[in-house]
Amino acid sequence: MLEIDGSFGEGGGALVRISTALAALTSTPIKIYNIRANRPKKGLSYQHLTAIKALAKITEAKLEGAEIGSTEIKFTPQKIKGGNFYFDVKTAGSIGLVLQALMIPAAFAEDKTTFKIRGGTDVKWSPPINYLENVTLPLLEKMGYKGKIKLLKRGYYPKGGGIIEARIQPIKRLKPIKLTKTRIKSIKGISHAGRLPLHVAERQARAAQKILQENGLDAEIRIEHSNDTLSPGSGIILWAEGNTRIGASSLGEKGKPAEIVGKEAAEELIRFLEEGAPIDKYMGDQIIPYMSIAGKSIIKTVEFSMHAYTNIHVTEKITGKKFKVKGDLGKPATIECP
Structure with a gap:
């Protein structure tokens, strides 16, 4: 049984999710210990537990230690089997993070897979579901991945209650990706608000457009408004389209003006675009497992993050593939999987 130190590098839930996802893909029995050992709340939370149990479900895995607060699991x-699955995080825990883990092995199931997942669609420290839909999937499609994500209902902190449906078609292999140069044609976005006045979403969009226009960029931002969410909330996601997808986002909070939300997302996107690299810092870590599956891949990311460093470590350990990184942590870098 392969043993993985859960406190390595970033030492958070990402290490647990990526490790179990790659173990599911490669049918490798693993033991993860020291899970989130350096965090104020050690061990597994609801969203980590949902991801692990979901991966166990689609691979009929034997699972030990899978409970809230656990610092060690055996998987x-x-x-990998296809079919229809329903998973409930039971909190506002991130649907996006659960789906990230499931997407890795699901593409290699014998049959198509449909996931319906309930939880948070737009919550802190995780990718908004619109990011996975408009940045992650289009980039993976360049590698031959086949998937669709449908947002059925948004879920904000603290009650969650958001619902998405993801459909993953089986593939035999992934194509290598070579993405080191950037050509941008347009910028798009979605500004949303739930159980808040419509003008919150409109002001977020206007503030983002103002910052982008001041930097010579135009954006087409769609407004979404609903009174059907369990908790009030808002957010905005922007993405640049061309030979790649580069995304940035910001979430509303109590006492945080809508203008600041829009400004944050626009400024982050501008910062990414100014670096001239075709992969943003979030996709820079998400794409690592897929590069190992495809092989012969090379990307340039705007920032080599601790998440990417950690993902490379566990990916190398489980798959045996080796990566080469040119660049320092926190700086633009070229990442290659020969």
Whole structure:
């Protein structure tokens, strides 16, 4: 059984999710210990637990230690199966993070897979579901990945209650990706608000457009408004389209003006675009497992993050593939999987 130190590098839930996802893909029995050992709240939370149990479900895995607060698990997966699955995080825990883990092995199931997941669609420290839909999937499609994400209902902190449906088609292999130069044609976005006045979403969009225009950029931002969410909330996501997708986002909070929300997302996107690299810092870590699956891949990211460093470590350990990185942590870098 392969042993992985859960406190390595970033030492958070990402290490647990990526490790179990790659173990599911490669049918590798793993033991993860020291899970989130350096965090104020050690061990597994609801969203980590949902991801692990979901991966166990689609691989009929034997799972030990899977409970809230656990700092050690054993995961022994079998064959990946397709079908229809429903998972509930039971809190506002991130749907996006659960789906990230499931997407890795699901593409290699024998049959197509449909996931319906309930939880938070737009919550702190995780990718908004619109990011996975408009940045992650289009980039993976360049590698031959086949998937669709449908947002059925938004879920904000603290009650969650958001629902998405993801459909993953089986593929035999992934194509290598070579993405080191940037050509941008347009910028798009979605500004949303739930159980708040419509003008919150409109002001977020206007503030983002103002900052972008001051930097010579135009953006087409769609407004979404609903009174159907369990908790009030808002947010905005922007993405640049061309030979790549580069995304940035910001969330509303109590006492945080809508103008600041829009400004934050626009400024982050501008910062990414100014670096001239075609992969943003979030996709820079998400794409690592897929590069190892495809092989012969090379990307340039605007920032080599601790998440990317950690993902490379566990990916190398489980798959045996080796990566080469040119660049320092926190700086633009070229990442290659020969």
